[in-house]
Amino acid sequence: MVKLADAEWNIMNLLWDKGPLTTMEIIREMEDSKGWSKSTTMTLLRRMSSKGSINFQIDNKTKKYYPSLDRNEAEVEEARFFLNKHYNGRIGTMVSNLISQEALSKEEIDELYNILRGGK
Numbered sequence: 001m002v003k004l005a006d007a008e009w010n011i012m013n014l015l016w017d018k019g020p021l022t023t024m025e026i027i028r029e030m031e032d033s034k035g036w037s038k039s040t041t042m043t044l045l046r047r048m049s050s051k052g053s054i055n056f057q058i059d060n061k062t063k064k065y066y067p068s069l070d071r072n073e074a075e076v077e078e079a080r081f082f083l084n085k086h087y088n089g090r091i092g093t094m095v096s097n098l099i100s101q102e103a104l105s106k107e108e109i110d111e112l113y114n115i116l117r118g119g120k
Contacts, residue, residue, distance in 0.1 A: 001069075001073065001074070001077045002051050002052055002053045002069060003077075003081070004053060004069075004074065004078070007044055008044060008047075008048055008053065010030065010033075010034060011026065011030070011041075011044055011045070011048060011054070012048075012053065012054070012067055012069065012071075012074065014026065014029055014030075015054060015065060015066060015067045016067055016071045019065065019066045019067060020056075020057070020064040020065060020066040021064065021065055021066075022062050022063065022064055022065075023042075023045065023062070023063050023065070026041060026045065026065060027041045027042070045065065049065075052068060053067070053068060053069050054066065054067055054068055055067075055068045095112065
């Protein structure tokens with residue numbers, strides 16, 4: 001699985017939500033939402049394309065980018081990386097810390113409980 005940098009997640013989320021998109025559509029969206037320059041976005045698109053996290057098709061001389069990674073798989077991989085980096089892979093420690101610091105709402109705790117019971 002390809003490791004995504006923080007900035008690359010912004011483009012991936014855009015493509016997962018609205019893709020495929022042209023180069024100019026991505027540039028405009030990143031200018032509006034993140035304040036990125038055209039060159040910043042272009043650099044990220046080239047990097048992501050060479051890493052294989054996105055692909056493009058040429059349609060009437062216009063590149064249309066789309067994600068080559070499955071969103072759920074990328075999110076699970078990122079969660080595993082985070083857990084391993086910060087909690088030695090122990091989700092119980094992370095959840096316990098969040099609960100003890102009151103970082104989770106009652107609704108979030110209820111949602112976790114429901115997930116653990118096999119619900120969705």
